[in-house]
Amino acid sequence: MCDETASLGSCTLPGDAMVEILLRLPVKSLLRFRAVSKSWYGFLNSPDFIQMHLRHSQQPLHEKLLRVSNRGPRDTPTISFFSVDPTVTVNADDIDDGVDGYKNNNDLYSSSVVDLPFPSSPDDEVRIVGSCNGLLCVHFNRTSNIILWNPATRKYRFLGPPDNSVSFYCDPFFPYIMLGFVPEINDYKVVKVPSSSRKHVDAKVWVYTLSSDSWEEMGAVYLLPKGGSAVNLNGCLYWMSYNCDNGRDIVTSFDLYKQVFGQIMVPNSDSITDFTIKKLVVLKGCLSMIIYSENGLIVDHYEVWMMNEQQGVSWTKRVDFSPFSKLARPVGSWRDSEIVFGYPNGLSHELLSYNPFTKRAQSFQRRSSVGGFKVINYVESLESVEGS
Amino acid sequence: MASSTTGEKKILTLKGGDNEEFILEESLVLQSELLKNMVKEERVSSIPLPSIKSKTLVKIIEYLKKHAELTPSNKEEFKNFEKEFVNVVLEELLDITVAVNYLKINGLLEFCCQAVADRIKDKSVEAVRKIFRIESDFTPEEESEFRKETPEAFEGDLDDTTN
Numbered sequence: 067m068c069d070e071t072a073s074l075g076s077c078t079l080p081g082d083a084m085v086e087i088l089l090r091l092p093v094k095s096l097l098r099f100r101a102v103s104k105s106w107y108g109f110l111n112s113p114d115f116i117q118m119h120l121r122h123s124q125q126p127l128h129e130k131l132l133r134v135s136n137r138g139p140r141d142t143p144t145i146s147f148f149s150v151d152p153t154v155t156v157n158a159d160d161i162d163d164g165v166d167g168y169k170n171n172n173d174l175y176s177s178s179v180v181d182l183p184f185p186s187s188p189d190d191e192v193r194i195v196g197s198c199n200g201l202l203c204v205h206f207n208r209t210s211n212i213i214l215w216n217p218a219t220r221k222y223r224f225l226g227p228p229d230n231s232v233s234f235y236c237d238p239f240f241p242y243i244m245l246g247f248v249p250e251i252n253d254y255k256v257v258k259v260p261s262s263s264r265k266h267v268d269a270k271v272w273v274y275t276l277s278s279d280s281w282e283e284m285g286a287v288y289l290l291p292k293g294g295s296a297v298n299l300n301g302c303l304y305w306m307s308y309n310c311d312n313g314r315d316i317v318t319s320f321d322l323y324k325q326v327f328g329q330i331m332v333p334n335s336d337s338i339t340d341f342t343i344k345k346l347v348v349l350k351g352c353l354s355m356i357i358y359s360e361n362g363l364i365v366d367h368y369e370v371w372m373m374n375e376q377q378g379v380s381w382t383k384r385v386d387f388s389p390f391s392k393l394a395r396p397v398g399s400w401r402d403s404e405i406v407f408g409y410p411n412g413l414s415h416e417l418l419s420y421n422p423f424t425k426r427a428q429s430f431q432r433r434s435s436v437g438g439f440k441v442i443n444y445v446e447s448l449e450s451v452e453g454s
Numbered sequence: 455m456a457s458s459t460t461g462e463k464k465i466l467t468l469k470g471g472d473n474e475e476f477i478l479e480e481s482l483v484l485q486s487e488l489l490k491n492m493v494k495e496e497r498v499s500s501i502p503l504p505s506i507k508s509k510t511l512v513k514i515i516e517y518l519k520k521h522a523e524l525t526p527s528n529k530e531e532f533k534n535f536e537k538e539f540v541n542v543v544l545e546e547l548l549d550i551t552v553a554v555n556y557l558k559i560n561g562l563l564e565f566c567c568q569a570v571a572d573r574i575k576d577k578s579v580e581a582v583r584k585i586f587r588i589e590s591d592f593t594p595e596e597e598s599e600f601r602k603e604t605p606e607a608f609e610g611d612l613d614d615t616t617n
Contacts, residue, residue, distance in 0.1 A: 077586040078548065083555040083567065084586070090571035097607035101579045101600040104591045220606060 075105030088115070089122045093218035093446050116448045120199055123445040126401035131417075132202075132444040134194050145194070146179045147217070147444060150419070150430050183220050184213055194440070196245025196256070198298055200447025203245035203256055210235055212243065212256065214276065214451045223451040225256065225274055228281035234258075234272060242291035244305065246298040250323040253277045257303060257320055261291050273325060276451070284325065289318050295398065295442070297346045299353055304330070304346055315344060317355075333357065333371040333381035347399035349422075355381070356396045356405065364392045370405075370422050385422040394418065397441045406441055415439060466493065467500040468515075470508035482518045487558035506553045513539070513550055517562055540569035543617045544585060547573065578612040585616050 074081050088096065088110070096119070100107045109115055122128065130149040182192065187209075196203035204213040204222075215222040227234050242259040256274040271284040289307035292315065296305035307318040317330040332344055335357055345356040353373040358365050367388055371381040394409035400419070407418045420427045464480035466489075483489040492498055503511065517539060524532050540547055551566040574582060579597075583590055590597075601608050 075588065077588050079552055079586060080555055083551055083563070086555075086563065086567040087551075087570045087574075090568050091575055094607050095575040095577075097604045098579060098600075098612075099582055101592065101597055102582050102590070103588050106588070220604070 074109050075103055085115075085118070089119055093448055096448065097219065110448075116450070120445070120447045120449060123200070123447055128445065129400050130444045130446065131398075131400060131406065132194075132197065132442040133417075134440045134442065145182070145217075147446075148178070148430075150428060180217050184215070184222050184224075193240070194442055195243040196296070196298075197442045197444055198245045198247050198254065200445050200449045201245065201254065201451060202442075202444075203243060205240070205243050207240055210241075212258075212274075214245070214254070214256070216447070216449055216451055218446045219448060219450075221451050225281075226279075228272070228283070234270075234281070242293075242296075242305070244296040244298070244303050244320075246296075246303045246320075246322045247301070248322040249301050251277070255322050257322075259291055282325075289316060289329075291318075294345060297348055297353060299348050299351075304353055306344055306346055317346065317353075330373075330379055333369075333383065335369060335371070335383065337367065337369060345396050347396070347405065349399055349405070350403050354384075354399070358396070365389045365394065366392070368396070387422060387425075390418065390420075390427070398443060400443050408439070408441065417441065465499070468511060469500065469502040469504075470511040471504050471506055472508050474508040474511075476508075476511060476515055478515060478518075482515075482522055485518055485521065485559050485561075487560070489557060503553075503557075505556065507549060510546070510549045510553050513542075513546075514553060514557070514559070514562075518559075521561070536565060540566065544570075544573055545617070548585075576611070576613050578614050581612075581614050581616055 074084055077084060079087070088099075091099070096110050100110045128149070130147050133146050133148065182204075184204075190209060191207040193205045193207060194202050195205045200216055200218060202215045202217060204215055205211075206213075210227075212225040213222050214225060240261060242261045244257045244259075246255055246257065247253075248255055254276040256276075258272040258274075260270070273282045273284055274280070275282070289309055292306040292308050294306055296303050301322050303320045303322065304317055307316050308314075309316050315332050317332065319328040319330060320326070321328065332338070333355060335342075337357065337359060339359055341359045341361050343358055343360055345358075347354050347356060349370065349372060352375075355371045357369040357371065358367065367386060369386045370384050372384045374380050374382050390407075391409045391411070394407040396405050397408045397417075398406045400406060403423055404419045404421045407420060409416055409418070416429060418427055418429045465477060466480045466483055468476045468478065468483070468489075470476065480493060483493065489501060492501055506514075520532060520535050542550075547566065547570060551563070551570055554563045554566055574585065577585070582588070
């Protein structure tokens with residue numbers, strides 16, 4: 067703490083208290099307060115402070131969700147960030163099937179819409195494909211351009227394609243792109259996996275490293291990504307894949323530091339049928355899978371399986387529960403142990419955060435949206451896209 | 455002074471900066487890491503706190519009492535109390551924050567820091583300098599550079615007041 071005190075310069079407050087206050091400020095205020103004095107400028111720009119601020123934003127209380135809505139396929143998406151007061155929850159049993167009788171906590175969340183600061187041609191389609199430590203990875207479907215973007219600082223970086231890039235662009239379908247943090251080297255990597263079948267032998271896996279601003283080609287994996295967001299946990303990426311040879315679902319992992327692929331079998335659940343959907347999330351710091359069957363449109367049952375790494379790599383079923391709405395689908399997880407569900411309610415789409423361990427729930431964001439929407443985890447940070 | 459007791463409860467005297475004395479149960483001050491260590495190691499019964507104004511000390515003791523009475527059933531009431539607690543002029547809130555930081559009352563410190571952050575987040579650069587008595591060492595040219603570099607950080611209704 068001594069260094070921080072020194073670098074903040076003299077002021078009416080002791081340095082450590084001043085740091086505690088600054089950690090609790092939004093990025094917009096911090097960018098402005100860099101102009102207070104040279105010592106504040108140096109301190110607020112220091113990697114130590116940026117790290118401390120990020121850790122503070124990552125506390126469950128300060129986590130945000132980002133909702134991306136597309137009105138049409140060719141439409142610039144509307145991106146809104148919002149956070150919800152996590153202390154206001156109700157017992158899930160009090161939520162009726164129709165959810166209409168349940169008070170919607172519209173006054174509990176704050177939300178803001180952001181503009182995309184980078185140029186995008188009107189006929190291109192923008193997808194947010196990854197989110198990590200306040201950085202978003204954006205993919206343009208038509209041009210195949212990839213951008214790393216910090217919406218809080220409004221800084222972005224265009225990830226130029228590799229020099230010898232014939233195979234870089236040869237994926238006929240939208241590639242599966244993921245963003246992950248590598249704690250061992252304090253760096254970010256973007257992984258691009260072909261989403262077409264093995265017959266397209268030219269399609270390769272590419273890995274981008276932010277600090278060196280370069281792409282590296284890797285051997286192809288013959289497993290097709292199934293869509294749905296990848297999970298970034300402890301320096302590894304995990305995503306659901308499909309093994310074309312045996313027709314089975316499998317979890318593919320990629321160790322971002324060692325740059326090696328791995329495979330994890332899906333849980334051995336009795337309820338797995340042809341209609342089973344498997345969604346990867348992080349709960350209580352563990353890789354977790356929500357399994358549910360969609361018979362027609364109706365869901366009757368969810369299972370939560372968690373990875374237990376102490377006894378090798380094995381799945382344990384931790385909870386199962388019935389849906390609050392037969393149309394609810396898990397769209398992600400946040401705040402350590404809560405699952406976010408999305409479901410249609412009349413003409414609007416609603417979100418519900420549910421803690422399967424305490425059975426407490428919170429409903430929010432009733433918003434009419436004609437097109438689809440995607441919910442992405444987000445924390446506000448000062449993290450740089452420059453790769454230092 | 456020997457340690458005094460009434461019944462089983464130990465009593466402690468805190469002396470504010472203006473020599474005003476506050477007599478309270480020792481169990482109450484154990485929420486402060488600093489006072490806890492003093493009481494445990496030196497077995498004192500009177501602690502001078504010359505750097506803390508009596509007015510500030512009154513507020514902090516009020517908080518300690520309320521916090522000690524906190525139960526799951528009066529959570530809502532405590533929340534309202536906390537809201538009122540920081541509803542003071544900014545200068546007074548900073549005095550409380552500095553004192554709480556010195557006394558190491560961790561939960562309250564976090565709460566005060568968040569309250570200060572909420573109060574200053576929409577302040578102008580000039581206001582922040584005045585509030586924390588910081589001299590600017592940037593030239594006007596350098597300052598206008600910041601506005602050019604991150605114009606959005608200077609957008610909106612910025613508050614020039616220091617309270």
